[in-house]
Amino acid sequence: MSADPSHAQxxxxxxxxxxxxxxxxxxxxxxxxxxxxxVVEDDxxxxxxxxxxxDDDDNAQYDGEIVIGAPMPGEEEAYYAxxxxxxxxxxxxxAAQKSVFSIALHPLFxxxxxxxxxxxxxxxxxxxxxxxxxxxxxxxxxxxxxxxLTGHTDSIVGADWSHDGEMVATAGMDxxxxxxxxxxxxxxxxxxxxxxxxxSEVQWVKWHPKGNVLxxxxxxxxxxxxxxPSGNTMTVLSSHTLPVTAGLYPPPLxxxxxxxxxxxxxxxxxxxxxxxxxxxxxxxxxNTPDADPAEVGITALAVSxxxxxxxxxxxxxxxxxxxxxxxxxxxxxxxxxxxxxVEALVFIDLLxxxxxxxxxxxVSAATDGKALVWDVATGRVRAELKxxxxxxxxxxxxxxxxxxxxxxxxDRVLKTWDVRTGALVAEHKGHGxxxxxxxxxxxxxxxxxxxxxxxxxxxxxxxxxxxLVWKV
Numbered sequence: 001m002s003a004d005p006s007h008a009q010x011x012x013x014x015x016x017x018x019x020x021x022x023x024x025x026x027x028x029x030x031x032x033x034x035x036x037x038x039v040v041e042d043d044x045x046x047x048x049x050x051x052x053x054x055d056d057d058d059n060a061q062y063d064g065e066i067v068i069g070a071p072m073p074g075e076e077e078a079y080y081a082x083x084x085x086x087x088x089x090x091x092x093x094x095a096a097q098k099s100v101f102s103i104a105l106h107p108l109f110x111x112x113x114x115x116x117x118x119x120x121x122x123x124x125x126x127x128x129x130x131x132x133x134x135x136x137x138x139x140x141x142x143x144x145x146x147x148x149l150t151g152h153t154d155s156i157v158g159a160d161w162s163h164d165g166e167m168v169a170t171a172g173m174d175x176x177x178x179x180x181x182x183x184x185x186x187x188x189x190x191x192x193x194x195x196x197x198x199x200s201e202v203q204w205v206k207w208h209p210k211g212n213v214l215x216x217x218x219x220x221x222x223x224x225x226x227x228x229p230s231g232n233t234m235t236v237l238s239s240h241t242l243p244v245t246a247g248l249y250p251p252p253l254x255x256x257x258x259x260x261x262x263x264x265x266x267x268x269x270x271x272x273x274x275x276x277x278x279x280x281x282x283x284x285x286x287n288t289p290d291a292d293p294a295e296v297g298i299t300a301l302a303v304s305x306x307x308x309x310x311x312x313x314x315x316x317x318x319x320x321x322x323x324x325x326x327x328x329x330x331x332x333x334x335x336x337x338x339x340x341x342v343e344a345l346v347f348i349d350l351l352x353x354x355x356x357x358x359x360x361x362x363v364s365a366a367t368d369g370k371a372l373v374w375d376v377a378t379g380r381v382r383a384e385l386k387x388x389x390x391x392x393x394x395x396x397x398x399x400x401x402x403x404x405x406x407x408x409x410x411d412r413v414l415k416t417w418d419v420r421t422g423a424l425v426a427e428h429k430g431h432g433x434x435x436x437x438x439x440x441x442x443x444x445x446x447x448x449x450x451x452x453x454x455x456x457x458x459x460x461x462x463x464x465x466x467x468l469v470w471k472v
Contacts, residue, residue, distance in 0.1 A: 085430035087468040088457075089131030093146045095121040100461035101436055102159045109441040110457075112187045113139045116149075116168050117461055118156030124149035124170040126190060129459050129469045133447060139187075147190050151178050158205040162212060167193065167228060169214055171205035177216050179228055194231035198224055206247050209254050213271075217244030223259050225271055235274045239267055242293055246301035250310070250324055258310060258324070262297035264288075266312055268325055278327030282312045282320050302345035304360060305353065309376065311362055313342025319364050321376070331379050333364070333372075340368035344394040347376070348419060350403055361419055363405050365391035371407050373419045383422025387411050395440040397456055397472070404472070406458050408435035414460055416472050428470045433463035443471060 094100055098120040106114040110130070118124040127146035128139045149170055158171035167181045168190070177196040183189045200220035207214055212228040223237035223244055240261035247259045250268075256277060257269045264284045268277040281288070283296040293315060300313030303324070310322045317336035320329050336342060344365040351359030358377060365371040367390035373383040389410035397404035397416075404425060406416045414428035414435055443455035448471075455471040462468065 083429075083432065086428065086470070087430040088471050089129065089141065089469045090430065091127055091129050091141050091146075091467045091469075092465055093117070093125040093127050093148075093467075094119040094123065094465040096465050098465045099155075099434075099436060099463045100465060100467060101155060101157050103437045103439055103459065103461040103467065104160050105439050105441045105459065106165045107161055107163065108165050110444045112165075113444065114144075114165075114187060115439075115459060115467070116159045116161065116170075117467060118159040118170050118172075119465065120155045121465075122152045122154060122156065122172070122174075124152075124156050124159050124168075126168065126187075127467075129467055130444070130457070131469070133444065145188065147188075149178065149180055149190070151192070151195060152176060154201075158202065158216075160205050160207050162207045162214075162228070163209050167207075167212065169205050169207065171202035171216055173201045175200050175202060175218075177202060177205055177214065177224075177226075179214070179231070181229060193229050196224070196226055196231060196233075198222065203243055204246060206249070209249055209251075215247050215257060217247050217259060219243045221261065221263070223247065223257070223269070225257070235271060237267075237269055237271075237274055239276055239279060240265055241289075242297070245298055248301060248303050250303045250307040251305060252307055256325065258301070258303065260298035260301045260312060262293040262299075262315070264291060264293075264296040264298060264314075266298065266301075266310065266322055266327070268327060277325055280322060280327040280329065282322065282329065283314045283316070283318065300342045300345045300364075302347050302362070304347045304357075304376070305349045306357065308357075309347075311345045311347065311364070313345050313364055313366075315341045317342060317366055317368070319345070319362075319374075321362075321379075333362075333374055333379055335372045335374075335381050336364065336366040336370060337368035340366045340390075342366045343390065343392055346394045346396050346405065348396050348402060348405065350420065352399065352402060363394055363396075363419060365394050365407060367391070369409070369411075371405075371417075373422065383417075383419060385415070385417050385422060385424075387413065387415065392435060393437045395438040395458065397440045398442055401456055401472075404440075404456075406438050406440055406472075408438040408460060410434040414438055414458060414470075416458065426470070426472055428458055428460070428468070430468045431460065431462045431464065431466065435460050435462055437461035440472070447471065 100119045102118040125146045128144040132140045152172040154174035179193040180190040183191045200218040203217045205216045215225045221240040225234040242263040266280045284291045297315040298312045302311045317340045319333040321331040360376045362374040369387045371385040387409035393408040395406045412431045416425040443457045447455045449455035458470045
């Protein structure tokens with residue numbers, strides 16, 4: 001999906017930005033040779049190509065891409081004029097009208113204040129999402145030239161920084177995982193390290209939280225682990241039977257890898273021996289080969305801060321809690337609309353470990369437009385957070401704002417909430433289409449929010465090819 005941007009996007013893979021005046025000239029477009037997909041010869045009878053079917057007739061007056069969340073042809077100017085934009089800054093490094101599918105911030109953000117995004121244009125970029133500011137440590141989107149990470153031949157659906165921020169990995173639908181490493185002083189240069197072939201569309205990529213081990217899950221049900229920077233394959237894990245939807249290294253030590261699949265199985269692996277510690281079928285009985293992934297598939301995964309619980313979100317709207325490392329289902333959380341997929345999960349410890357688990361809540365977000373805040377100890381809903389359209393992503397906030405979570409939605413809006421009460425703290429507007437991802441991090445020192453306190457930043461990935469940033 002994509003939508004006409006409300007932000008400046010006239011570029012040839014160059015950095016384009018504007019702090020609050022994100023406009024685009026829709027009056028004309030120049031056609032270059034590389035824009036030509038196919039040349040169809042005219043046979044002289046006036047008919048070129050195949051005859052139009054009934055569906056083609058319905059769209060005969062519009063030869064562009066039909067997108068969700070975009071204005072109708074001829075209504076663009078009025079649409080963008082009326083659209084509210086309260087963002088602090090905007091960056092458009094990806095091709096216009098090409099979705100940004102993934103976003104990750106440097107683990108030491110805001111020093112350096114770098115992000116990596118992957119998109120529908122088969123490219124990933126390392127860039128600074130912050131506008132010029134006295135407190136930006138010299139890095140902002142005027143002073144930092146974006147670094148293009150090339151080599152993929154299909155959409156990039158995953159991007160992640162290594163634990164120390166020295167390397168970055170991108171995962172593509174072309175079956176490749178590509179890795180780059182910082183070289184020299186500063187953050188201006190990244191050298192290509194290796195391309196890792198999986199032979200199947202990659203669904204996600206994840207670095208180990210404490211070392212240079214990289215894992216990826218694939219559409220063909222395989223899970224790969226590599227040692228970097230050598231690129232040597234450590235193991236290929238095989239036990240799932242359908243696409244692997246997520247992978248996490250449970251704390252505190254990260255010695256195991258937890259993966260989930262559309263086949264409804266949750267597997268805790270010992271990567272050293274390449275064997276499962278447990279394999280649990282979460283939403284259907286074990287060994288149910290004819291089970292419908294749209295009913296029983298695991299679509300979201302999270303692990304509690306102490307590593308004792310996993311939460312699995314299902315394609316039909318249910319959430320189950322699973323004990324670690326045993327693999328027993330200990331609770332079923334029912335609150336989302338039936339048949340609405342759970343798209344994101346996050347555990348939040350409101351007491352930062354001081355309450356022996358008593359301050360832990362789980363936030364689940366689904367295509368029913370709701371995010372539910374669950375009390376993990378009782379299984380009860382503490383708050384309901386609402387959007388007008390499906391929620392696509394969740395971002396917990398770092399200390400000292402552990403009580404905040406930001407939701408991203410197909411309604412083009414992001415919202416920051418206080419999970420203790422369910423109160424809406426802020427609405428973030430400016431996108432012209434679906435918001436695919438969101439992350440939160442500390443703002444540069446002495447950067448203040450509207451209340452005059454030290455700010456945090458919310459950074460988004462948009463379906464129209466734009467990344468926006470807000471202060472909270």
